[in-house]
Amino acid sequence: MDFKIDFSKWWDVPTVGKQIGLESFDSINLISFGDWAINVTIFNSWLVIALITLLSYMVTRNLKYGKEVSKRQIMLESLVLWLQKEAKETGGTESNQYLGMAMGLFVFIITANLLTIIPWFRPPTASLSTTMALAAVVFFAIPYFSIKNAGIKGYLKKFVEPMPFMLPLNIFSEIFSVLAMGLRLFGNMLSGVMFAMILSAFIPFVAPLIMQSLGLLTGSIQAYIFALLAVVYSSSVKKEIQSQTI
Amino acid sequence: MDSYAIIGAVSVLGACICMGIGSLGSALGEGQTAAAAMQAMAQQPDEASKLRSTMFVCLAMLETTALYALLIAFLALYANPFWNYAITQN
Numbered sequence: 001m002d003f004k005i006d007f008s009k010w011w012d013v014p015t016v017g018k019q020i021g022l023e024s025f026d027s028i029n030l031i032s033f034g035d036w037a038i039n040v041t042i043f044n045s046w047l048v049i050a051l052i053t054l055l056s057y058m059v060t061r062n063l064k065y066g067k068e069v070s071k072r073q074i075m076l077e078s079l080v081l082w083l084q085k086e087a088k089e090t091g092g093t094e095s096n097q098y099l100g101m102a103m104g105l106f107v108f109i110i111t112a113n114l115l116t117i118i119p120w121f122r123p124p125t126a127s128l129s130t131t132m133a134l135a136a137v138v139f140f141a142i143p144y145f146s147i148k149n150a151g152i153k154g155y156l157k158k159f160v161e162p163m164p165f166m167l168p169l170n171i172f173s174e175i176f177s178v179l180a181m182g183l184r185l186f187g188n189m190l191s192g193v194m195f196a197m198i199l200s201a202f203i204p205f206v207a208p209l210i211m212q213s214l215g216l217l218t219g220s221i222q223a224y225i226f227a228l229l230a231v232v233y234s235s236s237v238k239k240e241i242q243s244q245t246i
Numbered sequence: 247m248d249s250y251a252i253i254g255a256v257s258v259l260g261a262c263i264c265m266g267i268g269s270l271g272s273a274l275g276e277g278q279t280a281a282a283a284m285q286a287m288a289q290q291p292d293e294a295s296k297l298r299s300t301m302f303v304c305l306a307m308l309e310t311t312a313l314y315a316l317l318i319a320f321l322a323l324y325a326n327p328f329w330n331y332a333i334t335q336n
Contacts, residue, residue, distance in 0.1 A: 184310050
C-alpha cells in the first residue's frame with residue numbers, strides 16, 4: 001500500500017480548460033493510500049464541518065442570560081430563532097421537531113457556500129455527490145417524520161390520494177422532488193463557480209468579483225430554500241390530516 | 247468533415263440552443279411569480295415576510311427547469327459520451 005499526500009492541487013485556482021467539467025472536483029485526490037483516496041470535495045466538507053464545530057463549541061462554552069450575553073451568543077440565538085419562525089410558518093405548530101435537521105442542513109450549506117469568497121476554496125456543495133448525500137438525508141427524513149406524526153397508515157395513505165390509480169405518479173413525485181433538491185443546489189453552485197471561472201478567463205479583474213458577490217447571495221438563498229423545502233416535505237403528511245379534520 | 251468536427255459542432259450548438267430555450271420558460275415564469283408576489287406585498291405589507299418566503303420557495307422550484315437545461319448543456323459540452331466513442335473509432 002502506497003501512502004501519498006499531495007496538496008499542491010488544492011491551492012490551484014480553478015482555470016478554464018484544465019479542471020472544468022462535472023466530475024472535476026471529485027477527481028482531484030489529495031490523500032491516497034492504495035485503492036482509497038480522499039478528494040477535494042471530502043476534504044473541504046471536513047473543513048466546513050470542523051469550522052462549524054469549532055465555532056459552535058466556542059460560542060456555547062460561556063452561555064449567559066440577561067444583560068451579559070456575548071455578541072457571538074446573540075448571533076447564534078438569532079439564527080436559531082429566525083429558522084424556528086420560518087419553520088413554524090411553513091411546517092405548522094409542531095415544527096420544532098424538524099428544527100434539528102433543518103438547522104444542520106442550513107448551517108452546513110451556508111458555510112460551504114459562503115466560503116467561496118476564498119478564491120481557491122472549491123465548495124463541497126458544487127459536487128453532485130455532496131448534494132445527493134444531503135438530499136438522501138431528506139429522503140429518509142420524510143418517511144421518518146411522517147410515520148412519527150401520522151402513523152404508518154397515514155403515511156401510506158398519502159400515496160393513494162386523491163385516487164388509487166395515482167400511486168405510481170405519487171411514488172415518482174416523492175423520489176423526484178428530493179432528487180430535484182440535490183440537483184438544484186448542485187446546479188446553482190456549479191454554475192456560480194464555472195461562471196466565475198469562465199469570466200475570469202476573459203475579464204480577469206473586476207467582473208468576476210461582482211459575479212462572485214452575486215454567488216454569495218445565490219448561495220445563501222439556496223441554503224435557506226434547501227432547509228425550508230426539507231421542512232415542507234417532512235411536514236407534508238401532517239398538514240393534510242390537519243386540514244381534513246378542520 | 248470528420249466525426250470529431252461534426253460531434254464538436256453539434257455539441258456546442260446543442261448546448262447553446264438547450265440553454266436558450268430552457269431558460270426562456272423558467273425566466274418568464276419567475277418574472278410572473280415575482281410580479282404577483284410584489285403586487286401581493288404592496289396590497290398587504292403586514293404579510294410581506296410570509297409572502298417573501300413562499301416566493302423564494304416557488305422561485306427555486308421554477309428555477310429547477312432551467313438548471314436541468316444547464317446540466318444537459320454541461321453534459322453536451324464537457325461529458326459528451328459520443329466524444330469517447332469517436333476517439334475509440336479512429
